[in-house]
Amino acid sequence: MRTAGALGDVLASAGVLAAGDGANGAWPGGGWALWASGAWAVFLAAHLVLNGRWWFWLLPSLLPPPVFAALPALLLVLSCATGDLTAAVVAGAALLTGVRQSGLVPGALVRGKRLPPPPDGAVRIVSWNTQHWCQSTDPEPFYAFLRGLDADVYLLQEYHHDEFDGTYRLIDDERRLHATFPGHRAVIARGLITLSRLPVAATVETAARRTLRVDLEMPGDGRILATFNVHIPVQLRLVSPLRADFYRAVRTRAADRAREYRGLLGDVAGCPHPALIAGDFNTTAAIGDARRIARLGADAVALSGRLCPTSWQARPGLRWWRLDWVLTTPGARVHSYRFRDPRGLSDHSVQEVSVSLAEPDRPATAGLRIRHHDEGTRHALPLPGKDRPEGQ
Numbered sequence: 001m002r003t004a005g006a007l008g009d010v011l012a013s014a015g016v017l018a019a020g021d022g023a024n025g026a027w028p029g030g031g032w033a034l035w036a037s038g039a040w041a042v043f044l045a046a047h048l049v050l051n052g053r054w055w056f057w058l059l060p061s062l063l064p065p066p067v068f069a070a071l072p073a074l075l076l077v078l079s080c081a082t083g084d085l086t087a088a089v090v091a092g093a094a095l096l097t098g099v100r101q102s103g104l105v106p107g108a109l110v111r112g113k114r115l116p117p118p119p120d121g122a123v124r125i126v127s128w129n130t131q132h133w134c135q136s137t138d139p140e141p142f143y144a145f146l147r148g149l150d151a152d153v154y155l156l157q158e159y160h161h162d163e164f165d166g167t168y169r170l171i172d173d174e175r176r177l178h179a180t181f182p183g184h185r186a187v188i189a190r191g192l193i194t195l196s197r198l199p200v201a202a203t204v205e206t207a208a209r210r211t212l213r214v215d216l217e218m219p220g221d222g223r224i225l226a227t228f229n230v231h232i233p234v235q236l237r238l239v240s241p242l243r244a245d246f247y248r249a250v251r252t253r254a255a256d257r258a259r260e261y262r263g264l265l266g267d268v269a270g271c272p273h274p275a276l277i278a279g280d281f282n283t284t285a286a287i288g289d290a291r292r293i294a295r296l297g298a299d300a301v302a303l304s305g306r307l308c309p310t311s312w313q314a315r316p317g318l319r320w321w322r323l324d325w326v327l328t329t330p331g332a333r334v335h336s337y338r339f340r341d342p343r344g345l346s347d348h349s350v351q352e353v354s355v356s357l358a359e360p361d362r363p364a365t366a367g368l369r370i371r372h373h374d375e376g377t378r379h380a381l382p383l384p385g386k387d388r389p390e391g392q
Helices: 002-014 022-026 030-050 067-082 085-101 139-149 174-180 244-269 290-296
Strands: 123-129 153-157 185-189 192-196 200-204 211-217 224-231 275-280 324-328 332-340 350-357
Touching: 030 067, 030 085, 067 085, 123 224, 123 275, 123 324, 139 174, 153 224, 153 275, 174 185, 185 200, 185 211, 192 211, 192 224, 211 244, 224 244, 244 275, 244 290, 275 332, 275 350, 290 324, 324 332, 324 350
Parallel strands: 123 153, 224 275
Antiparallel strands: 123 350, 153 192, 185 192, 200 211, 211 224, 275 324, 332 350
């Protein structure tokens, strides 16, 4: 395994911690630089081995991804400043090994510049986690903001209200939706909304229980673009980590997330049309589930022009995580991609893309069974028991 080889280099370098280094005594601070670099190398080794393979490691993987580049880079600079070459080697190896966990996109500095204008027939699509559908904000600016995005297609998550006990309550705002978007058709299911001014060809049942697939007829020749509106369950409940309930929830949700990704991978693989998969994945580049995301389709983020793209903030000013993704399968082309400020209406940024179809659609698979979602709020979360289970 390629990761294992890199890990071996890091740990081999870190092994000098036990043997010591005569040069350390000549440089004040050299010992702590080596200790800190070695400690980070050991953590990184555990992260790369356990991440995505042990449910508990969902918690360490919640670190802001830039830390995986910034911390070893800082240790490298400090090691060089103190003259501790052994510590510098360890820090440099950790930097090279962990940079893929950082979420940095160097190609965005090139691909995000001087993009040609979208071709005729391209449509504007936005994806946004609304943070419980203006539960804590005034509906007037919320709907004005949505309307001002002026998208052909909206993929919206969290069409529900939070009960603050790990469950969610269904809402019914359809009358206002239809009044605000008279030219759009609304498909509502599972706490998700797809609003489209493009004709809806089908709403297709999915194995992933927190995904809404809607097939749309593109302008011009009416070819089909399949849209997957995704909301992967969050990793934890906001309760004290001193309670056993906290860890039970992490373990349960790890299994729930794995089922969702397995279902989504099967849904996308079985889709006969070019597809756009977008939404709140509650996954960063530092979380093991990023490997599953990579199998879904091509990540459009390089078109954003951002070296360190982020989309979620734990609190104002702390936008260090990218949890929201836009992916495409062959036949769908993204021409532009940007994050838009939610203006305090949500803790998630809006993702906005322009999309067209690159080539004629493949014929539908013979015997494809299409089961339509029932539309309407009463079917938004077709699951028994409470209005909303834990985890989304």
